[in-house]
Amino acid sequence: MADIQSPLPGTFYHQATPEEPPYKAKGDAVAEGDVIGLIEVMKTFIEVKAEAAGTFDAYVADNASAVTAGAVLATLVD
Amino acid sequence: MTLEIVKPGLATSVQDLGRPGYFHLGIPEGGAMDRYALRAANLLVGNDEGAACLEAVFMGPEIRIGADCVLAVTGAEMPIKLDGETVPTWTSFAAKAGQVLSFGFLTEGARIYIAVSGGIATEPDLGSRSTYPIGMLGGIDGRPVQPGDVIPVGEDGAAKPCLSVPEDLRRRPGTPAELRVLPGLYWDRLTEASQTAFFDDTWTVASEADRMGYRFKGGRPMEFVEREQPFGAGSDPSNIVDGCYSYGSVQVPGGTEPIVLHRDAVSGGGYFTLGAVISADMDLIGQLQPNTPVHFRRTDMDQALAARAHRRAMLDKLRNALAG
Numbered sequence: 001m002a003d004i005q006s007p008l009p010g011t012f013y014h015q016a017t018p019e020e021p022p023y024k025a026k027g028d029a030v031a032e033g034d035v036i037g038l039i040e041v042m043k044t045f046i047e048v049k050a051e052a053a054g055t056f057d058a059y060v061a062d063n064a065s066a067v068t069a070g071a072v073l074a075t076l077v078d
Numbered sequence: 079m080t081l082e083i084v085k086p087g088l089a090t091s092v093q094d095l096g097r098p099g100y101f102h103l104g105i106p107e108g109g110a111m112d113r114y115a116l117r118a119a120n121l122l123v124g125n126d127e128g129a130a131c132l133e134a135v136f137m138g139p140e141i142r143i144g145a146d147c148v149l150a151v152t153g154a155e156m157p158i159k160l161d162g163e164t165v166p167t168w169t170s171f172a173a174k175a176g177q178v179l180s181f182g183f184l185t186e187g188a189r190i191y192i193a194v195s196g197g198i199a200t201e202p203d204l205g206s207r208s209t210y211p212i213g214m215l216g217g218i219d220g221r222p223v224q225p226g227d228v229i230p231v232g233e234d235g236a237a238k239p240c241l242s243v244p245e246d247l248r249r250r251p252g253t254p255a256e257l258r259v260l261p262g263l264y265w266d267r268l269t270e271a272s273q274t275a276f277f278d279d280t281w282t283v284a285s286e287a288d289r290m291g292y293r294f295k296g297g298r299p300m301e302f303v304e305r306e307q308p309f310g311a312g313s314d315p316s317n318i319v320d321g322c323y324s325y326g327s328v329q330v331p332g333g334t335e336p337i338v339l340h341r342d343a344v345s346g347g348g349y350f351t352l353g354a355v356i357s358a359d360m361d362l363i364g365q366l367q368p369n370t371p372v373h374f375r376r377t378d379m380d381q382a383l384a385a386r387a388h389r390r391a392m393l394d395k396l397r398n399a400l401a402g
Contacts, residue, residue, distance in 0.1 A: 008088060008136035009184065009367045011285055041136065041368055042288040046088065066369040069136065070183030 002052055003072045006061075010041030012048075012073055014063040022063075024056040024074070036074050039067070054078055079196060079231040080144035081132075083223045084178065087139035089288075092198050092217040092229070093191075094130040097206035101345045107325065108208040108216070108341050111135075111189055111289060111364030114249055115153035117393065119193035121400040122150035122170040124237035129197030130207040132223070135189045136367070138181020139223065143173045148195040148237035152248075154187030154365060169242040187250055187365040195237030199230045210342055247396050251362040254280060254371035257338070257355050259328060260382050264318060264350035272300040276336075276352065276374060283370045284335065289342040292363050293335050294372060300333035311348065318350045326360050327351040328374075336374075338363060358385035 006012065014022035014037055023036050030036070030050045037059070038045045054076030061073045083090075093116065096109025110116035110133055117127040132139065138156055143149075150170040151158050158165045159180045165171045173179065179192070200207050200218060209217030218227055265273065279297030286293040302315035310319040316333050323329065323339050329349040330336045338355050340363060355363065356377060366372070377385075 005183065007183070009188075009369070010136075011368070040285050042089065043286050068367070069185070 001057070002054055002076045002078070003060075004036055004048065004050055004074045004076065006039060006048065006067045006069055006071045006073050008039060008041060008046065009068045010039040010046070010066075012061045012063070012065055012067045013038040013040065013045075014059055022059070026056060026058060028056040030054050030056050030076055048073060050076065052076070079147060079234070081194060081198075081229040081231060082142040082144060083139060083225055083227040083229070084142055085140035086223045086225055087134045087137045087181075089222045090132055090134040090139045091209035091211075091222045092130050092200055093133040093208045094206055095128040096208050096341065097204045097215075100204060104345050105204070105213060105215070106210065106342050106345065108206065108210045110191065111341055112153050112191070112361040114361045114389075114393065115189070116191045116193075118168065118243050118247075118396055119150050119152040119191040120197070121397065122152070122168070122241050122243065123148045123193045123195040124235045125193060125195065125197045127397075129193070130200065131194075131198065132192040133189055134181075134192065136184055138190060141179045141192070143175060143177045143179060144228075144231070145175045147173055147231070147234060148239050149173050149179065150193045151190050152193075152243065153190045155185045156190055157182030157185075166242070168248050170237065170239050172239040184367075188367050189364050194231050196232035196234045199232040212342070241400055243396065244399055247392065247399060249361065249392070251365050251370070254373050255362060255366060256373050256375050257359050257363065258377040258382065258385065259353045259355055259374045260377055260379065262327065262351055262353040263321075265352055267302055267315070267350050268352060269301045269303055272298075272302075272333075276300070277376050281336065281372045281374070283366045283368050283372060285368050287366070287368060289340060291337045291339045291343050292366065293337045295335050297336075300330055302333060316350055317348050320346055320348045321351075322346045323351060324354055326354040326357065328353055328355065340364070356382040356385055358382070358389045
């Protein structure tokens with residue numbers, strides 16, 4: 001199990017746009033550097049990238065929820 | 079001596095105390111969002127207190143140190159690492175050529191100030207090194223730092239490691255944060271009920287909060303006193319015939335979400351401003367994270383001046399505490 005943490009405070013989104021599916025779903029392969037979500041802060045959207053490879057397990061933070069820096073956003077299984 | 083940017087963080091920029099004197103031309107004063115923290119960082123490393131530092135917001139940069147020097151990081155709480163080893167905040171420390179400064183997750187506040195002995199020595203524009211991206215002034219080519227930037231640093235003075243700012247002189251916003259507001263020229267545009275609601279409601283910092291202004295949401299929409307639309311003013315009740323905006327003034331476009339104008343704000347426009355956050359509380363805004371609850375507290379000119387004097391006394395205490 002590996003946690004993906006938020007690099008900064010803001011609002012977390014699972015999707016690139018409301019019309020698109022979430023970046024990742026349970027069982028998806030995740031490579032290092034894959035985008036798993038967006039953080040909105042200071043009128044900009046910052047991509048959250050996986051820092052290690054693994055298999056996507058689940059989003060921990062809800063879509064469109066407020067998160068703090070270091071908050072767990074999603075988990076990977078090895 | 080140089081600092082090399084390995085990773086820039088988020089909108090990390092060179093800032094000093096700003097470029098006063100051009101606001102009437104629409105060029106904002108700019109400079110550090112938390113001026114007290116910038117002064118403290120400089121005093122810790124033996125610089126003039128207005129020397130240029132790096133201001134990083136929410137996320138720290140990664141920096142390779144070009145030569146032996148003394149560093150200090152103040153402002154927000156964010157674990158500081160020198161070659162992976164943790165070093166204390168609000169305290170000066172020695173770094174050797176080739177070492178890498180990096181940061182952990184932000185735990186409190188919003189902005190850190192990284193001071194280096196000798197001070198950042200980029201070319202000043204209009205008397206200041208402060209970065210103002212919209213005007214392409216200051217910093218490095220008038221923009222936030224990028225990976226690969228090599229930032230020049232001035233001659234080292236008499237910097238000493240292990241100087242530390244006493245705990246009671248490290249100023250932070252509480253939760254909820256309290257911001258004191260002096261009602262202004264257009265206060266009477268609001269109905270009495272809305273005047274009361276503004277101070278009673280709990281607002282939270284919106285994600286639209288940056289060096290230009292901090293937006294707040296969550297309070298009740300405001301109601302305006304009926305009027306005949308003045309010649310030259312827009313039709314919305316929150317519009318005025320264009321007027322001046324001061325540093326700290328609170329505009330409320332459409333009467334919904336107050337915006338406190340900060341260091342890089344415009345100098346005038348067509349929205350009414352209900353008043354201004356007092357100067358003594360402006361640094362605190364620079365340390366607010368999104369979603370932080372905030373209360374606005376009504377104050378008057380006497381209290382605002384007393385608060386300013388109190389801030390000045392605190393700064394004198396800081397200078398005495400760090401005088402070598």
